[in-house]
Amino acid sequence: TQILVLNGPNLNLLGTREPGIYGAKTLPDVEADCHAIAAELGITVRCAQSNHEGTMVDEIHAARDTCAGVVINAGAYTHTSIALHDAIAGTGLPVIEVHISNVYAREEFRHHSMIARACIGVIAGLGTAGYELALRAMTDHLKAGGP
């Protein structure tokens, strides 16, 4: 079983970008953690990051052939992208939305997600541990054969 961990715009800057909000770990640190958790869970992960909306759409489409589910931090596209919503809905893959920060404690423009209604669940505000929690939840979801 493989799960795609897809990070969106500006998440390549993790570790240096507003560390008070997003923490000290770099994206390679976070991805290494995902691989370690995957090994523990008996699954594999494919990690990808893009600053481009269309590339993220392509990644979600490609995941249909290679992955059983997707963990996505769509960054700012979360709040704007109907295209990402449609890609998630269109592939029918189970998707868990992750945010490192508590978007609900921040600016109003971060309070609405365009993609959440196409996702099976959302994790926000728990730091980069959110990716690990999402991988555990996705593994349970896939085992249960849930919707």
Ligand code: DQA
């Ligand atoms: C984020 C929250 C978004 O509002 C923001 O645009 C990001 C990161 C998070 O992980 O907390 O780029 O998705």
